[in-house]
Amino acid sequence: MARPESVEELSEIVGRAHRESRTIAVYGGGTALDDHPPGHTPGLLIDIGGLNQVIEHSPGDLVLVAGAGATIADLNAVAETGDQELLPDFPADRTDSGSTLGGAIATRSVGPRRIGRLPLREVVLGVTVVLADGTIAKAGGKVVKNVAGYDLSKLMTGSWGTLGIIASAALRLYPKPQTQGYVEIPGAEAALEAIGSQVAPAAVEIDRSPGGQASTVVMVEGLEESVTSRTESIVNTYPGAQRCVEPSWWARRAQAPVTIRASVSPALVPQLVGEIARLEDTIGYPIQLRGSAMGVFDLGIGDLDSDPTIATRVVLEHLRSWGQKQLSATVLCAPASVWGEVDAWGEIPGFGLMRTVKDQFDPDGLLSPGRGIGGL
Numbered sequence: 001m002a003r004p005e006s007v008e009e010l011s012e013i014v015g016r017a018h019r020e021s022r023t024i025a026v027y028g029g030g031t032a033l034d035d036h037p038p039g040h041t042p043g044l045l046i047d048i049g050g051l052n053q054v055i056e057h058s059p060g061d062l063v064l065v066a067g068a069g070a071t072i073a074d075l076n077a078v079a080e081t082g083d084q085e086l087l088p089d090f091p092a093d094r095t096d097s098g099s100t101l102g103g104a105i106a107t108r109s110v111g112p113r114r115i116g117r118l119p120l121r122e123v124v125l126g127v128t129v130v131l132a133d134g135t136i137a138k139a140g141g142k143v144v145k146n147v148a149g150y151d152l153s154k155l156m157t158g159s160w161g162t163l164g165i166i167a168s169a170a171l172r173l174y175p176k177p178q179t180q181g182y183v184e185i186p187g188a189e190a191a192l193e194a195i196g197s198q199v200a201p202a203a204v205e206i207d208r209s210p211g212g213q214a215s216t217v218v219m220v221e222g223l224e225e226s227v228t229s230r231t232e233s234i235v236n237t238y239p240g241a242q243r244c245v246e247p248s249w250w251a252r253r254a255q256a257p258v259t260i261r262a263s264v265s266p267a268l269v270p271q272l273v274g275e276i277a278r279l280e281d282t283i284g285y286p287i288q289l290r291g292s293a294m295g296v297f298d299l300g301i302g303d304l305d306s307d308p309t310i311a312t313r314v315v316l317e318h319l320r321s322w323g324q325k326q327l328s329a330t331v332l333c334a335p336a337s338v339w340g341e342v343d344a345w346g347e348i349p350g351f352g353l354m355r356t357v358k359d360q361f362d363p364d365g366l367l368s369p370g371r372g373i374g375g376l
Contacts, residue, residue, distance in 0.1 A: 001027075003047040007128060007136060007167045010051070014165060015134025017044045023366050026161045028103030029071060031094040035107065035259075035333045036160060037344070039370035048102055051167055054078055062087075062173040063125065068102025068166045075101060079173050087174040088120045089113035089203075092251035102166040108158030111251045112203035112219065114294055115195060121157040123172045129156060129164035132362040137164070155357070162372035163361040177202075177221035181231040182247070185216040186240040188273040191293035192266050194218050197237075199230040204293035206273065207249055210286030214273045216293065217247055254288035256300025257308040259333040262319060265326055266295045272327070279318055285311035298332065308334070313342045320346055348374045 022043030051067035059082030291297030302308030
């Protein structure tokens, strides 16, 4: 294991591994180690925790630049000194467990507040990356090596460390809301209407425990008077709606042996929720559903006392058949034994292009082999 303390030291370590044809895996906070396929045992493990400095904090410009090893929790604390927060919303469970800036970007981590906020790939203003051969590259600004034709910031977001090692990044900041309010609505039928309503929600999340009824929780944020008015409007609009505190499950993934990520059109969300309930009754395995009314859900499959392989295969095949081209379903997290026994990815649009980019950035396949989308 290596723990570089500077970008230059990281470059030297990666360059040496490249010359020795050693594969490399990167460790940040370790909060996504169980996501995606486990990959091959690396020839070198790099702990990025030594690159944890805040390089620049400009409240007036709404910009924060930090090393990839800085934790999201620490960066939010820095932003709060200017009465601001990071513009991208990250999952609370990963933030509480020490998720790092580099890891959050590489895994394209996202929390519930995705309505009205730009996707993570749009708010990463710049990155410094160490490429597979040890070359230091930057997106924009002072370019050490120009990777012509590519937007490095967007390319590294969700790359799972397969294209380069993020050394630092610049993020947009956002004025910290004065307060937040929550309203719970029974069922999932109101979710789509709530997204586009005049209350301008920051998040609309749906949760359904195995064997239970779904509920929708709408979150609004802003000035206290505005939040009070908007939560009251929601309560008066939807039958059974009532104010609540932040649910214990908010921004946290369901705890289950296997997690399947399903993406569907928001218009199909109520049908998907009903389909999951019927599928659970049919196969006899518990299925936890949790996610955004925008159409991205995590499905927790099985319990700790049973092998989830068969249930995972059945759920994947059923969802892909039910949703056809309007739904994607991929395995996000599973025991190593499950990955090889199911079609974890299904059809991946643009996979040929992903392969081409991977071959150009890492022709020897040394960076995080097997950890990328489709097992790249």
